[in-house]
Amino acid sequence: MLLEDAARPIYVVSSDRKIAYCNRGLAEWLGVDAGHVIGRRVEYHSEPDATGTEPLFGLCPPPGALDGHETKGTVTCVQRNSRLVHRRAQFIPLIGKQVRTNQDHSAMEDSRHACSVMAIVETANLSAEELTQNLSSESPDELHRAIRRFRRGQSGRFAPETLLGESPVMQRVRAQVECAASSKTNVLIVGRCGSGRTHLAKAIHYASDHEHQYPLLPLNGTVLTQDALRRTVAKLQQAETAISRETLLIMNVDQLSADLQTQLAEMLADKQISACCIGTMTEQASGDDRPCDGQNGDQLDPLLGNMLSTITIRVPRLIDRLEDVPLMAQFFLESCNQGNTKQVGGLAPETADLLALYTWPGEVAELKQVIEQAHANCPGHRIEPKDLPDVIHHALVAASLTHRPPEPVDLDAFLQRVERELVERAMQQANGNKTEAARLLGLSRPRLYRRLVQLGLTESPEHQET
Amino acid sequence: MEWIVCEAKPRWAPALRVACIRNSDSTRRLREVRGLAEIKQQLLLRPAALLAIEVGHANFTEVLNWLPGIRDSLPNVPTAALLDFSWVHSESPGEMTSTRIWLVEMALHEAGFDHVSTSPRRLREVIELGSRWAAVVAKQQASEKATESSLADLWASLPWQPTGH
Numbered sequence: 001m002l003l004e005d006a007a008r009p010i011y012v013v014s015s016d017r018k019i020a021y022c023n024r025g026l027a028e029w030l031g032v033d034a035g036h037v038i039g040r041r042v043e044y045h046s047e048p049d050a051t052g053t054e055p056l057f058g059l060c061p062p063p064g065a066l067d068g069h070e071t072k073g074t075v076t077c078v079q080r081n082s083r084l085v086h087r088r089a090q091f092i093p094l095i096g097k098q099v100r101t102n103q104d105h106s107a108m109e110d111s112r113h114a115c116s117v118m119a120i121v122e123t124a125n126l127s128a129e130e131l132t133q134n135l136s137s138e139s140p141d142e143l144h145r146a147i148r149r150f151r152r153g154q155s156g157r158f159a160p161e162t163l164l165g166e167s168p169v170m171q172r173v174r175a176q177v178e179c180a181a182s183s184k185t186n187v188l189i190v191g192r193c194g195s196g197r198t199h200l201a202k203a204i205h206y207a208s209d210h211e212h213q214y215p216l217l218p219l220n221g222t223v224l225t226q227d228a229l230r231r232t233v234a235k236l237q238q239a240e241t242a243i244s245r246e247t248l249l250i251m252n253v254d255q256l257s258a259d260l261q262t263q264l265a266e267m268l269a270d271k272q273i274s275a276c277c278i279g280t281m282t283e284q285a286s287g288d289d290r291p292c293d294g295q296n297g298d299q300l301d302p303l304l305g306n307m308l309s310t311i312t313i314r315v316p317r318l319i320d321r322l323e324d325v326p327l328m329a330q331f332f333l334e335s336c337n338q339g340n341t342k343q344v345g346g347l348a349p350e351t352a353d354l355l356a357l358y359t360w361p362g363e364v365a366e367l368k369q370v371i372e373q374a375h376a377n378c379p380g381h382r383i384e385p386k387d388l389p390d391v392i393h394h395a396l397v398a399a400s401l402t403h404r405p406p407e408p409v410d411l412d413a414f415l416q417r418v419e420r421e422l423v424e425r426a427m428q429q430a431n432g433n434k435t436e437a438a439r440l441l442g443l444s445r446p447r448l449y450r451r452l453v454q455l456g457l458t459e460s461p462e463h464q465e466t
Numbered sequence: 467m468e469w470i471v472c473e474a475k476p477r478w479a480p481a482l483r484v485a486c487i488r489n490s491d492s493t494r495r496l497r498e499v500r501g502l503a504e505i506k507q508q509l510l511l512r513p514a515a516l517l518a519i520e521v522g523h524a525n526f527t528e529v530l531n532w533l534p535g536i537r538d539s540l541p542n543v544p545t546a547a548l549l550d551f552s553w554v555h556s557e558s559p560g561e562m563t564s565t566r567i568w569l570v571e572m573a574l575h576e577a578g579f580d581h582v583s584t585s586p587r588r589l590r591e592v593i594e595l596g597s598r599w600a601a602v603v604a605k606q607q608a609s610e611k612a613t614e615s616s617l618a619d620l621w622a623s624l625p626w627q628p629t630g631h
Contacts, residue, residue, distance in 0.1 A: 067565055143526075143566065147573045150530040154576070157534070198541065215572035220580055223544050223598045227591065228581065235571065246572075418624075425626040440626075 009087075009121040012094065013061055017042050020116065029085075029121070030077050058086075061117040065091035068115050075121055086126040092118045151206075154216075158202040164331055165324035169316040173200070176313045181207035186268075186277045188253075188308040191315030194365030197280040198251055200315060204278060205247040214246050217275070221252035226260060233267060236275050246275040253279035253308065254300045261301035268307040279308040283315075318360040318367065325360075325367065326352050332368045333383070336375040345381045354385055357399075358392055420455050423448075427457070467600045468495045470508050471548075473520035478548045481586035482518065489593045502532050509540060514603045516596050517543055521574065522550030530577045537578040544599045546592045547579040 003010050009026035011019055018041050027034040042060040058076025065071045075089045094116040160181075163174050180187045181204050189197045198218075205216045219232060236246060250256075256264065267273050281300055318325065329347055337343050347355070351374075360366055370389055377387040385393075423441065430436035438448040452458040471479045479498050486494045497515070499505055502525070509515060517536075521529050533545065549570065571582045581595050 064565070143569065146527045146530070147569060150527070150573060150577065153531065154534065216576045217572065218575065218578070220542070220544070222542060222602055223580060223595055225594055225598060227594065231591075235568065421621075422624060422626075425624070429626045 008123055011037070011059065011119050011121075013042055013059070013066075013117045013119065015066070015115055017060060017066075019059070025123075026121065029087075059119070061091040061119060065093060065117045066115065068093045074126065075119065087122050087124065088126065089119050089121040092120070094118055154202070155206040158199060158206045160203055160207050163196075163200065163203055164328045165321055166327070167316075167321035167324050169321050170324060173313060173315065176311060177204050177207065180204045180278075180311045180313070183311070184208055184276045185310040186308050187279070187311045187313060188305070189278065189280045189313045189315060190283045191280070192283050192317060192363050194363035195315040195317065196364045197315055198249070200313065201249050201251075201278040201280055205249070205276075208247075208276075216247045216249060218249040218251060221250055221255040224250075224256060224260065226263065229260060229264065233273055236273060248273060248275045248277045250277065250279045252281065253304070254281040258301065261304045265301055265304035265307055269303070277308060279304075318363050322356050325355050328364065328367055329355060329371050332371040333375060336372055340375075342375070342378075343381070344375055344378050344383060347383045348385070351383050351385050351388060354388060354392060354396065357396055359395070359399075416455070419451070420457070423451060423455060423457060427452075467596065467603070468497055468512050468515040469518055469596065470497050470499060470505060470512070470515050471518045472499045472502065472505055473548065474500060474522075474524070478518065478520055478586055482589060482592070485589040485593050486596075489590070489597075494596065502528065506536065509536070509543065513540060513543070514599075515543070516599055517545040518548055518592065519545065519579075520548045520550060521570075523553040526553075526570070530573060533577045533579065542602075544580050544595050545578060546595060547574045547582045548586075549574075549582055549584045551584050 003021075004023050006023055006025055009023065009029045011022040011026050014020040018039055019037050022034050022037045024034065027037060030037065058074075062071050062073045065073075070093060071091050073089055073091060074086050076086050160174060160177060163170065163177065165171075177200060187201070187204060189200050191197045191200075202216065217232060217236065219228070232248070236248065250264070253261070253264075268277065326347065329352070333344055333346065355367075355370075362369070370392065371383075373389045374383045374387045377389075378384070379387075423437070426437040426440045427434075429440060434448060434452075435445050438445045441448060443451070449458070469482060471482060473479065476498060479496055483496055486496075497508060497512075499508060502519070505517065505519075509517070519529060519533075529547075536543070536545075549567075567584065574582050581591055583589060583592055
């Protein structure tokens with residue numbers, strides 16, 4: 001009753017950052033019913049979106065309070081009239097600090113344990129000056145704000161709208177991305193190098209995390225070691241007490257060693273990793289022997305494949321959706337214009353025609369590179385065919401030429417060359433001693449002698465007699 | 467194989483040199499730069515290099531926003547963040563250091579760092595990252611050479627290679 005009737009807004013945040021209790025004072029300050037507030041999650045203490053209507057955005061206690069330390073800080077809310085209001089608050093942990101130390105014995109590796117926190121908010125709003133002073137003296141807020149701003153920026157960079165293309169295959173990919181983002185299940189993304197697999201994976205993560213609160217942890221399969229995987233899983237487990245919506249992104253999962261793939265599959269099967277997992281792997285085109293990511297032709301462990309492929313997204317090849325090329329080219333061109341004194345408006349129709357004739361073996365990454373080079377070469381306001389890099393012109397000229405039939409190989413002559421070379425080297429190695437050379441080649445001496453005669457490396461006995 | 471080490475003052479580079487020698491990896495060359503602006507230029511000249519960047523209070527936000535751009539153009543370059551531990555430790559009297567390190571590490575990984583090191587005394591993982599990358603590059607170069615001339619490769623695989631030609 002005392003709390004309920006208190007003039008100061010008071011609320012209790014549980015360890016999973018949900019409002020467990022709020023008094024009348026808080027409901028009045030927020031301008032909503034208490035029932036509307038209880039059970040709602042509060043997000044990390046940071047400035048709220050001024051256009052948003054979420055009143056609980058700035059009510060999250062500082063991490064130190066959730067870790068068991070009594071702290072002072074600032075809380076923020078957007079009132080019904082869309083006004084942003086800040087007040088000072090005191091955060092009192094309701095359960096004692098729990099510290100678990102892991103094997104590394106290091107103070108900085110204390111595991112994270114959250115506890116419930118009671119927040120007592122002052123009745124007076126902070127003025128702009130007071131707010132500036134208050135924030136500058138609160139470094140934790142500064143760090144959280146920087147991280148939140150970064151995540152918001154990333155979320156814009158990898159927004160679903162950046163998955164460009166109106167072709168049916170791209171529409172299907174976008175639908176799959178939406179499905180993966182809403183379901184938060186494991187996803188396997190298969191595509192060729194440069195097709196934008198990582199972009200797609202990040203788009204899924206940021207689309208599923210609308211408040212940009214949860215971390216994305218990318219691992220590069222090309223350079224990942226067992227130790228690094230173990231450390232990463234430990235970090236994810238550290239987070240699980242408070243939040244469990246992180247995404248583990250394993251790039252080039254097929255490039256992991258067989259041992260690591262087995263280890264990862266077991267971790268997923270044993271639920272040691274509770275985060276949502278997204279894996280990307282390379283789709284090898286038939287007859288394509290281009291090296292990719294440093295290693296080539298590696299296989300995906302079937303168990304790991306099963307664990308990851310709840311949803312499988314195949315990134316279409318650019319050549320299968322050439323109708324999307326002009327739109328993507330324009331997008332990359334505008335990216336080049338951004339922050340550049342040189343402004344190029346678009347592509348000449350002849351340039352667009354040339355781009356549609358090219359086969360794009362390097363996929364979207366190659367298109368981006370081509371447009372960047374063309375932007376640099378372009379002296380005017382429109383990219384003309386001459387501004388395109390030579391590789392496009394050469395490829396188109398080569399494609400227009402009739403194919404030469406493959407040259408036949410004379411197998412006997414080729415093998416004789418190899419044999420001759422080996423016999424000569426063996427003779428050289430044995431300093432002309434035929435018995436030793438025959439031993440090196442695994443032949444009997446008479447047989448080597450016949451070979452030498454046949455290959456014209458020594459004279460026949462008849463010749464020698466004459 | 468080269469390291470590009472970006473830090474305001476030479477603190478990590480000497481430690482990295484010592485760590486390379488301790489791990490019998492004296493073939494690594496370290497190229498020190500003092501700002502992010504210099505790195506891109508260096509990377510264009512040495513696309514197979516490894517990147518190590520000191521991250522502290524002064525450049526945390528800048529690095530977070532800068533690295534994803536580099537990752538776009540050079541997605542596979544291994545990068546290590548060298549975390550200024552005093553920054554994380556000193557500015558959070560009311561907050562557990564482990565929490566702040568966890569938050570900072572997660573954000574740095576999200577920006578594209580493969581590894582975050584918190585002390586010049588703990589560089590073993592950074593060296594391992596370098597070794598693994600060196601193996602990848604070597605394999606890639608071997609594969610490129612093989613496609614250049616399969617006949618030359620066959621010839622080279624024959625025993626008793628001639629010497630002194």
